[in-house]
Amino acid sequence: MQVKLEKRHTIDASVETAWKVLRDVKVVAECMPGASITEQTGDDQYKGVVSVRVGPVQTSFGGTIDVTSIDEAAHTLALSAKGKDKSGSSSATMQLTASVSAAEGGGCELVGNSEIRVMGKMANFGARMINGVADQLIGQFLDTFSTTVLAAGEGAAAANAASKLTEQPKELNALALAWALVADFFRRLFGSTKET
Amino acid sequence: MATPAEEVQDPIGGVGCSRKRKEDARFIQGRGNYTDDLKLPGTVFGAFVRSPIAHGRVVSVNKERALAHPGVLAVLTADDLEPLKLHWMPTLAGDTQMVLADGKVCFQHQEVAFVIAQDRYVAADAIELVDVEYEELPVIIDGRRSMDADAPVIREDLQGKDSGAHGARVHHNHIFRWDVGDADATDKAFDAAPVTVSEDITYQRVHPCPLETCGCVSDFDKIRGELTVYLTSQAPHVVRTVVSMLSGIPESKVHVIAPDIGGGFGNKVGVYPGYVCAIVGSIVLGRPVKWIESRVENLAATAFARDYHMHGELAADDEGHIQALRVNVIADHGAFDACADPSKYPAGLFSIVTGSYDIPTAFARVDGVYSNKAPGGVAYRCSFRVTEASYLIERMMDVLAQKLGIDPAELRARNLIKVEQFPYSSCLGWEYDSGDYHTALNQALEAVDYKGLRKEQAEKRANGELMGIGVAFFTEIVGAGPTKNCDILGIGMVDSCEIRVHPTGSAIARLGTKSQGQGHETTYAQIIATELGIPSDDIQIEEGDTATAPYGLGTYGSRSTPVGGAAAARAARKVKDKARKIAAAMMEVSPADLEWDTDRFVVKGLPDQSRTIKDIAMAAYQHLPEGLEQGLEAVDYYDPPNFTYPFGAYICVVDIDRFTGEVGIRRFYALDDCGTRINPMIIDGQIHGGLTEALAIALGQELVFDEDGNILTASFMDYFLPTAVETPHWETDFTVTPSPHHPIGAKGVGESPNVGGVSAISNAVIDAFADKGVTHLQMPHTAYAVWKTIHGLGLDKE
Numbered sequence: 001m002q003v004k005l006e007k008r009h010t011i012d013a014s015v016e017t018a019w020k021v022l023r024d025v026k027v028v029a030e031c032m033p034g035a036s037i038t039e040q041t042g043d044d045q046y047k048g049v050v051s052v053r054v055g056p057v058q059t060s061f062g063g064t065i066d067v068t069s070i071d072e073a074a075h076t077l078a079l080s081a082k083g084k085d086k087s088g089s090s091s092a093t094m095q096l097t098a099s100v101s102a103a104e105g106g107g108c109e110l111v112g113n114s115e116i117r118v119m120g121k122m123a124n125f126g127a128r129m130i131n132g133v134a135d136q137l138i139g140q141f142l143d144t145f146s147t148t149v150l151a152a153g154e155g156a157a158a159a160n161a162a163s164k165l166t167e168q169p170k171e172l173n174a175l176a177l178a179w180a181l182v183a184d185f186f187r188r189l190f191g192s193t194k195e196t
Numbered sequence: 197m198a199t200p201a202e203e204v205q206d207p208i209g210g211v212g213c214s215r216k217r218k219e220d221a222r223f224i225q226g227r228g229n230y231t232d233d234l235k236l237p238g239t240v241f242g243a244f245v246r247s248p249i250a251h252g253r254v255v256s257v258n259k260e261r262a263l264a265h266p267g268v269l270a271v272l273t274a275d276d277l278e279p280l281k282l283h284w285m286p287t288l289a290g291d292t293q294m295v296l297a298d299g300k301v302c303f304q305h306q307e308v309a310f311v312i313a314q315d316r317y318v319a320a321d322a323i324e325l326v327d328v329e330y331e332e333l334p335v336i337i338d339g340r341r342s343m344d345a346d347a348p349v350i351r352e353d354l355q356g357k358d359s360g361a362h363g364a365r366v367h368h369n370h371i372f373r374w375d376v377g378d379a380d381a382t383d384k385a386f387d388a389a390p391v392t393v394s395e396d397i398t399y400q401r402v403h404p405c406p407l408e409t410c411g412c413v414s415d416f417d418k419i420r421g422e423l424t425v426y427l428t429s430q431a432p433h434v435v436r437t438v439v440s441m442l443s444g445i446p447e448s449k450v451h452v453i454a455p456d457i458g459g460g461f462g463n464k465v466g467v468y469p470g471y472v473c474a475i476v477g478s479i480v481l482g483r484p485v486k487w488i489e490s491r492v493e494n495l496a497a498t499a500f501a502r503d504y505h506m507h508g509e510l511a512a513d514d515e516g517h518i519q520a521l522r523v524n525v526i527a528d529h530g531a532f533d534a535c536a537d538p539s540k541y542p543a544g545l546f547s548i549v550t551g552s553y554d555i556p557t558a559f560a561r562v563d564g565v566y567s568n569k570a571p572g573g574v575a576y577r578c579s580f581r582v583t584e585a586s587y588l589i590e591r592m593m594d595v596l597a598q599k600l601g602i603d604p605a606e607l608r609a610r611n612l613i614k615v616e617q618f619p620y621s622s623c624l625g626w627e628y629d630s631g632d633y634h635t636a637l638n639q640a641l642e643a644v645d646y647k648g649l650r651k652e653q654a655e656k657r658a659n660g661e662l663m664g665i666g667v668a669f670f671t672e673i674v675g676a677g678p679t680k681n682c683d684i685l686g687i688g689m690v691d692s693c694e695i696r697v698h699p700t701g702s703a704i705a706r707l708g709t710k711s712q713g714q715g716h717e718t719t720y721a722q723i724i725a726t727e728l729g730i731p732s733d734d735i736q737i738e739e740g741d742t743a744t745a746p747y748g749l750g751t752y753g754s755r756s757t758p759v760g761g762a763a764a765a766r767a768a769r770k771v772k773d774k775a776r777k778i779a780a781a782m783m784e785v786s787p788a789d790l791e792w793d794t795d796r797f798v799v800k801g802l803p804d805q806s807r808t809i810k811d812i813a814m815a816a817y818q819h820l821p822e823g824l825e826q827g828l829e830a831v832d833y834y835d836p837p838n839f840t841y842p843f844g845a846y847i848c849v850v851d852i853d854r855f856t857g858e859v860g861i862r863r864f865y866a867l868d869d870c871g872t873r874i875n876p877m878i879i880d881g882q883i884h885g886g887l888t889e890a891l892a893i894a895l896g897q898e899l900v901f902d903e904d905g906n907i908l909t910a911s912f913m914d915y916f917l918p919t920a921v922e923t924p925h926w927e928t929d930f931t932v933t934p935s936p937h938h939p940i941g942a943k944g945v946g947e948s949p950n951v952g953g954v955s956a957i958s959n960a961v962i963d964a965f966a967d968k969g970v971t972h973l974q975m976p977h978t979a980y981a982v983w984k985t986i987h988g989l990g991l992d993k994e
Contacts, residue, residue: 001902087324089248120248120304123906124492125913 001123003116003134011146012107012157018100018149019075022110025067031144033137037065044068050083061085061092075100090122110145114138132184208795209733210726211940214877218717218737228456231411231428236484239413240269242474243319243487245309245326246497247301250337250568250905251348254297254308255329262311262325267318269481271326272310272473274298284353285442285472288434288465288684289542290361291371291533292353293571295469301330302350302531303570304905305496310473312485335568335905339528340505342369342565350531350566361533362542362564371533371564376547377624382559385520389511393595395972399584401503401528401569401899403495404576405917406712408458410498411488412471414478423479424451427471430460430710431750434684436742438467439475454740460712461889462574463499465536465752496910499536499572500899503528504584508592516600516607521558523549523588528567535564535573536752537580538682538689544580545673545839547624551589552633552671552843553611558623568905577889577950579674579753586670590955594667594962595971603650604959605641605667612637612669619936626673628841629943630933631869637669640845640867643929649849657967662852662991666960670952671843674944675758676749679835684749690835691755692746693763695724695771697828699817701810702734705767708748709760710740714946715878716756720764722874723940727768728775729795729809746831754842754944757874758935763834765939770830774816778828779807781821840935840943844868846956852964854991857983859895859961861924866952871934871943880928883949887926890953892918894961896976916976965989 011018021027026037029048039047044067051060063083070077076099084091095115103109116134118126126133150161209215222228259271274296277283284292297308309326313319334348341347349355349368358365362372386392412427423445429435432454440447457464470487477485489498505526511519527543529535537544543562550558575581593611597604612633613620620628640646649665656663679688692708705724709716717737725732739745748760772792779797780787783805790797797812799805807815816828849863866883873879896916900908909915934941954975961977962970968989973981986992 001904001906001908084248088326088328089246089324091248117904119904119906123902123904124304124496124908124910127902127906127908128914 001118001127001130003131005114005116005134005138007112007138007142009110009142009146010103010107011110011149013149013153015075015100015102015108017152018108018110021145021149021152022077022098022100023070025065025079027148028145029065031141031148033140033144059085059087090118090120092116092118092122110142112138112142136184206794208725208729208731210722211872211874213722213875215718215722215732215875217715217878218721219711219715230408230456230458231413231426232488234413234426234455236413236415239484239486240312240314240481241316241319241486242310242312242470242477243316243323244307244470244493245311245323245328246493247297247304247306247308247330249301249330249332250304251302251333251335251350252330253300253333255331257309258327259309261327262322265318265322265325267314268311268322269314270312270477272296272312272476273308277476280476282442282472282476285467286438287532287534287571289533289535289537290539293532293534295472300333300352303568304907305493305570306531307469307497310477312477312481335903336369337567337569337901337903337905339503339526339565339567342528342567343367343563350568369566371529371566372542374543374562374564375559377559378557379559381557382520382522385557386509386511386522389519390514391512391596391600392509393592393599394507394509395592395595397506397508397588397591397972398974399502399504399506399587400975401500402576402893402897403500403899403915404461404463404574405495405915406459406461406463409489409491409494410464410468410470411486412474413484413486414471414474415484416475416478416482418482421445422449422451423475424453425471425475426453426455428457428464429454429750430457430464430712430752432710432740432742433708433747434687434750435467435471437685437687442472443475452742454710457710457712460752461577462501462536462752463494464712465574465750466499466534466572468498491912492910495899495915496907497570499534499574500530500570501572501574501576502584503573504581506584506588508588510592510596512596512600514600516596516602516610518553518555518596518611519557521550521555521589521592523560525560525562527562527564527573528569529564529573530569530571531566532571533564534571536575538676539684539686540681541580544575544582546581546585548582548626548671548673549585549589550622550624551586552613552669553589554613554617555611556623560624569901575753577886578947579672580676582672583951583954586951587955587958590668590670590959591972594959598966598971604963605637605646608667608669609634609637627838628671629838629935629937630871631671631841631843632931632933633669633843636843636845636867636869636931639929639931640847640865643867644847644849644863644865646847660854660991662854662964662986664850664852664960664962664964666848666850666956666958666963668846668952668955668959669843670846670948670955671841672754672948672951673839673841674754674947675836675840676753676755677839678837687749688835689749689755689759690833691748691759691763692831692833693760693767694746694831695767695829697728697730697771697809697813697816699814701730701813703728703730704736704738705764706738706745707760707764708746709751709756711751714751714756714882715875719757719874719878720761723761723764724768727765728772746833754947757942757944758840758938759834759836761874761942762836762939763832766834767830767832770832771828774828774830775809775812777824778812778815778820781824782807782812782815837937840871840938842868842870842943842945842948844948844952846952848956848960850957850960850964852961852982854986857979857981857986859977859979859982861891861957863927864924864956865927865929866949867929867931868945868948869931869933870945870948871932871938872941873930873932874942879945882946883928884926886947886949887953888918888923890950891922891957892916894954894957894975894977896978898976
């Protein structure tokens with residue numbers, strides 16, 4: 001099961017500030033809901049976990065992140081992540097290229113291209129939802145990322161963003177995610193006809 | 197339309213009576229006894245660790261954490277089975293199959309390790325504690341890509357072997373090539389023919405999906421050295437033989453019991469790793485081991501059906517008289533060739549592909565290939581590869597009709613084998629036993645007012661509405677089979693019946709077949725009742741216990757009535773021969789002076805001089821004159837001289853919503869000719885069930901995989917199983933053309949509706965678009981797929 005996503009997000013911050021945050025894999029990883037880096041195993045290698053909660057069931061995906069390239073001049077970073085759930089029945093890999101550039105109307109624009117591949121039970125049962133789930137996840141990630149970038153700046157906006165960050169959920173709540181998907185589905189159904 | 201009132205009413209409830217099914221009383225009251233109902237003292241439970249990937253090396257299997265878990269008794273891997281030579285097992289198709297992953301996995305959900313625990317919940321928890329490390333390999337999902345030059349090697353165990361169980365292999369993912377017919381003559385006919393048509397027709401991978409999944413309970417008695425296995429098997433005797441061959445336990449000490457079975461449809465013919473692991477587990481632990489598949493496991497890992505990529509070509513003259521047929525097939529068998537076919541027929545009876553038509557020349561080639569999908573290739577409610585063959589020719593008939601502008605029913609009528617041509621020798625080597633095809637087709641066309649339907653369709657088309665009429669005329673080949681050409685693992689495909697008449701005149705009959713819902717307890721009793729005059733209520737039918745039933749090859753491919761039913765009639769006749777001698781002795785006349793009347797022997801010319809079968813039964817256990825042995829019983833093993841060839845004419849009318857693509861079956865008329873009709877009510881039930889499964893295949897069922905080999909249809913969220921909601925009213929009708937070689941003229945019926953039904957429904961859907969130039973659409977015709985066609989043609993504009 002493969003999903004390719006391209007996302008663009010404008011942040012009201014300078015390219016340099018955003019790039020500084022993007023370069024810190026540990027911080028970037030923690031912008032992913034429920035994800036955290038547990039260990040740095042090399043210059044550009046990390047180990048991490050993502051916790052998922054569906055109702056009373058909690059599971060976690062453990063895996064590795066390799067930063068495969070950093071282009072300081074182009075403000076572009078590529079990483080490859082792979083992991084599997086603790087029962088060994090599902091696994092996922094992600095190739096991500098992210099870059100920051102100056103936005104036309106001021107601030108900066110983050111462009112993320114990701115290729116996500118899901119194997120095992122998660123693909124068996126989640127196939128129909130995977131596009132939507134990935135889309136939601138990346139959306140949540142970008143929100144948190146831009147808040148983090150803003151918090152790295154200065155002034156009242158930064159303080160505001162910093163306090164917002166502390167309210168982030170510590171694990172990926174799949175039920176909330178499912179609700180977001182349903183809401184999204186209806187928005188598309190009634191909000192616009194051009195999708196069909 | 198109900199079954200017309202030709203029904204037989206007789207005091208003994210014999211052949212022709214619409215008797216209620218004996219077995220239903222227990223099934224509808226929850227008193228069936230299925231494998232999972234069995235609760236032997238001390239039973240422990242097994243569950244599989246399965247591969248999350250479709251192709252890869254198994255780098256390591258670490259079972260320490262699982263073994264440390266409370267309640268876990270054992271974890272088996274290929275390394276544990278290897279000393280017993282059970283890490284691989286032979287398949288019914290002459291290939292071998294891994295029982296547990298031996299160094300690599302070749303399909304997703306393949307069995308990797310078997311955890312045995314004190315209950316099924318502990319087993320389910322513990323499978324998550326077995327740590328398996330995989331190294332992924334490239335995957336082949338589309339069988340048409342299997343023989344690409346750069347295709348990855350799926351079966352490394354076969355590398356360098358340039359021949360397999362069925363001859364030469366031309367590629368490392370090639371299983372067999374099977375050619376039938378005269379290739380040169382066919383090519384010449386095509387070169388000379390005024391009209392030719394061709395089409396690529398895929399019969400998608402589907403799953404038989406019985407309501408009860410597969411499972412077993414294995415119980416090894418260490419003191420007696422006896423192994424008893426209760427399992428969901430359509431062929432328990434074959435399983436006993438295989439188990440004995442694999443385990444080295446003498447067949448006399450292996451006892452296989454198939455209790456009630458909740459549907460098989462071919463899914464329960466083969467031997468699965470679960471059976472082998474449960475057996476090994478019970479031998480190792482000395483305790484009964486139960487293994488019951490989940491629905492996901494059933495859909496993802498046990499035997500699928502079809503997956504035939506077919507290229508069909510017809511050559512004809514300008515009037516539509518067919519001159520030749522050419523077919524090339526890529527048969528995707530999955531990672532191991534575990535197809536259930538008679539051993540000499542790697543593509544089953546696919547050479548019935550000339551169908552019901554008098555085709556002078558034909559050639560068919562089937563190439564079997566490996567792919568990274570589950571093994572199988574079973575006959576899902578049909579005889580071996582017969583629905584694939586029938587679908588191909590019935591689709592091609594429509595394609596030809598369209599090309600020539602001839603009505604599809606008319607084109608069929610021009611080519612059907614004529615009644616005077618029977619017994620008919622087909623150009624691909626079969627001898628059709630009997631048929632009256634034109635009568636059946638005409639009866640069907642009249643019943644539905646075919647001309648009226650075509651007129652209505654023309655009007656609707658003028659209004660932009662989508663209406664389709666599907667015509668299908670099928671001929672099945674069932675009742676495998678004559679031992680001169682049919683065997684499984686060297687055992688001829690006979691079947692058997694043993695009848696014992698008790699002193700008080702009731703009887704028990706045991707057979708080598710095994711009902712999975714077909715109603716054998718009712719129909720076999722009716723056959724014996726008619727032959728012996730014992731009321732069918734007083735005849736007990738027993739199947740499935742290898743310790744008591746005579747050896748038989750089981751129930752699949754509509755073989756129970758053609759083979760088992762024949763054995764029942766012949767065993768009853770042997771009993772009757774002896775009864776005649778006893779009656780003659782009782783009345784002190786010569787056996788030749790007696791004649792049979794319903795339930796008694798009467799002295800010719802002296803109607804008041806008679807002995808009923810009940811009188812004779814008692815006498816059989818008393819003093820008898822010299823030369824007569826006590827007892828009244830017989831066994832018969834029946835080796836059919838030929839297959840039987842049921843046929844039928846089906847017509848389906850669909851209305852398609854041009855905005856949603858939804859296909860509504862407005863009318864479905866099924867005329868079946870299964871020869872002598874044993875129980876009309878059961879025949880109707882079988883046809884209703886088969887048509888519902890045909891609807892499932894034509895309109896929704898498909899095992900779908902993504903490019904990495906993840907199965908995307910592993911549960912009922914995604915795999916279509918029709919319910920009463922989707923099922924239309926089925927109209928049934930019949931003609932009767934008895935089989936000349938079967939003892940009571942019966943041909944078998946359980947699978948005909950699936951064979952004819954899929955073609956009729958699919959033809960109807962495609963016919964709705966025939967005037968728009970559409971010649972073929974791949975199944976399943978889901979609302980989305982049909983909508984895409986509509987949308988592509990711009991038919992959904994207001």
